[in-house]
Amino acid sequence: MERAFLVGAPRKGTADATKVDEHLDELRRLADTAGAEVVGRTYQRLEAPTPNLYLGQGKAEELKGILQEAGSTLVLFDEPLSPVQGSNLEKTLAVRVMDRTEVILDIFATRARSAEAKMQVELAQLEYLLPRLTRMWTHLSRIRGGIGLRGPGETQLETDRRAIRRKISILKKRLEDVADHRANQRRGRRDLPSAALVGYTNAGKSSLLRALSGDDIFVEDRLFATLDTLTREVDVGGGYRFRLTDTVGFIRKLPHHLVASFRATLEEARAADLLLHVIDASHPGWEEQVDVVETVLDEMGLYERGSGERGAVPTDRKRTVHVFNKADLLPDPAEFLARVRERYPHAVLASSIPHSAFRTPHLGGVEGLRSTLRTSAQALRPVARIRIPVENGKLLAALHRDSEVLAESQMDGVVEVTARVEAWLLGKLRREGVSVEIGS
Numbered sequence: 099m100e101r102a103f104l105v106g107a108p109r110k111g112t113a114d115a116t117k118v119d120e121h122l123d124e125l126r127r128l129a130d131t132a133g134a135e136v137v138g139r140t141y142q143r144l145e146a147p148t149p150n151l152y153l154g155q156g157k158a159e160e161l162k163g164i165l166q167e168a169g170s171t172l173v174l175f176d177e178p179l180s181p182v183q184g185s186n187l188e189k190t191l192a193v194r195v196m197d198r199t200e201v202i203l204d205i206f207a208t209r210a211r212s213a214e215a216k217m218q219v220e221l222a223q224l225e226y227l228l229p230r231l232t233r234m235w236t237h238l239s240r241i242r243g244g245i246g247l248r249g250p251g252e253t254q255l256e257t258d259r260r261a262i263r264r265k266i267s268i269l270k271k272r273l274e275d276v277a278d279h280r281a282n283q284r285r286g287r288r289d290l291p292s293a294a295l296v297g298y299t300n301a302g303k304s305s306l307l308r309a310l311s312g313d314d315i316f317v318e319d320r321l322f323a324t325l326d327t328l329t330r331e332v333d334v335g336g337g338y339r340f341r342l343t344d345t346v347g348f349i350r351k352l353p354h355h356l357v358a359s360f361r362a363t364l365e366e367a368r369a370a371d372l373l374l375h376v377i378d379a380s381h382p383g384w385e386e387q388v389d390v391v392e393t394v395l396d397e398m399g400l401y402e403r404g405s406g407e408r409g410a411v412p413t414d415r416k417r418t419v420h421v422f423n424k425a426d427l428l429p430d431p432a433e434f435l436a437r438v439r440e441r442y443p444h445a446v447l448a449s450s451i452p453h454s455a456f457r458t459p460h461l462g463g464v465e466g467l468r469s470t471l472r473t474s475a476q477a478l479r480p481v482a483r484i485r486i487p488v489e490n491g492k493l494l495a496a497l498h499r500d501s502e503v504l505a506e507s508q509m510d511g512v513v514e515v516t517a518r519v520e521a522w523l524l525g526k527l528r529r530e531g532v533s534v535e536i537g538s
């Protein structure tokens with residue numbers, strides 16, 4: 099196992115000591131997930147990163163001594179390094195240096211299961227690699243050792259660059275095809291209201307889907323347990339069903355290549371009627387995590403930062419419900435809920451731990467979330483006034499079977515039904531020439 103040393107380099111004035119520690123804790127979890135043993139940590143506050151080394155020269159040299167003492171073979175750097183900074187830092191420290199981006203890419207690479215996730219990760223890796231080829235070649239030649247084998251000439255590098263660019267464009271094309279296919283599938287099932295579970299990694303998205311659906315879904319106390327979207331139909335009570343989709347988790351400083359290549363996966367969230375933003379309420383840094391998630395969603399054009407307060411749904415932006423999960427770990431869930439509702443009036447508390455094990459059952463479990471979904475389902479199934487000739491018994495029966503009838507009256511041979519009707523049924527009625535009026 100590699101002996102990794104963690105190095106943070108926060109900007110002066112951006113994070114207090116607790117925050118810096120929290121960020122390094124997260125890097126430790128990333129290292130752990132990637133399979134490295136962490137032997138120490140340090141950080142230096144910087145006015146600004148230096149173009150050559152990121153760190154100051156003095157600090158870098160001091161760090162070299164610390165690394166030797168700790169017997170460390172690898173540095174994990176908590177900031178993204180430019181190709182030049184990475185390469186210089188390696189020379190100065192005389193060990194391999196991986197920046198945060200590379201660690202995350204590495205984890206994604208080992209965890210990708212589906213063909214699509216594998217392609218998405220490979221694409222992100224190749225884009226990361228391209229400007230760093232020279233350095234990677236140096237690693238290889240070091241492994242091969244031997245004078246005279248010290249890395250390739252420029253020609254070899256150029257050939258490699260061309261090959262990588264070709265591979266990148268092939269992957270992009272294939273991913274587009276998969277995305278098209280998925281969009282077609284979605285078009286075929288617009289009947290049920292849908293929601294996407296989004297949020298920071300390890301917040302409990304998969305656990306909530308498991309608790310709501312009763313299905314055995316993969317959950318793990320590691321970062322990035324889920325890389326593939328997974329969709330389940332969930333009974334939310336009152337005769338309503340919801341289609342819920344689990345998505346890949348976000349993290350602070352998510353590599354932008356990864357965000358770009360996972361865009362197709364996240365299209366599932368774009369297509370959903372509702373976003374369930376799952377938050378680990380027990381995490382001391384949950385507010386920062388909320389911020390990270392909202393920023394990524396905002397960049398994807400899915401969510402207007404701050405819209406949680408107003409609950410508005412302008413055009414493509416999604417109505418978002420903030421789901422504060424792991425409520426079982428809160429010392430005072432009621433007080434917590436009151437506090438977060440000042441900012442997110444529609445916030446719900448949840449816990450994927452079964453009810454029986456929960457101290458204050460009415461604040462835990464997934465029943466609050468289920469009832470929120472039920473209310474949304476009601477809203478998403480508009481109330482319509484439908485007029486059907488009394489002799490069309492078949493259509494009347496279908497309406498009673500497939501929708502929730504709220505009122506019914508008859509006059510002059512016409513039955514007027516007020517009902518909550520799903521979009522597909524409204525379409526069907528209209529096609530059959532039935533008079534349909536939306537709004538109660």
Ligand SMILES: Nc1nc2c(ncn2[C@@H]2O[C@H](COP(=O)(O)OP(=O)(O)OP(=O)(O)O)[C@@H](O)[C@H]2O)c(=O)[nH]1
Pocket residue numbers: 297298299300301302303304305306316317318319320321322323324325345346347348423424425426427448449450451
């Ligand atoms: N105490 C407690 N632990 C929970 C709860 N929900 C999830 N967990 C734990 O949190 C960890 C992460 O849960 P996941 O459901 O895998 O989280 P996720 O959001 O899907 O994470 P990624 O797929 O990595 O993005 C697991 O160890 C779960 O057992 C909860 O309500 N209470």
Ligand SMILES: [Mg+2]
Pocket residue numbers: 303304305317323324344
């Ligand atoms: Mg998950």
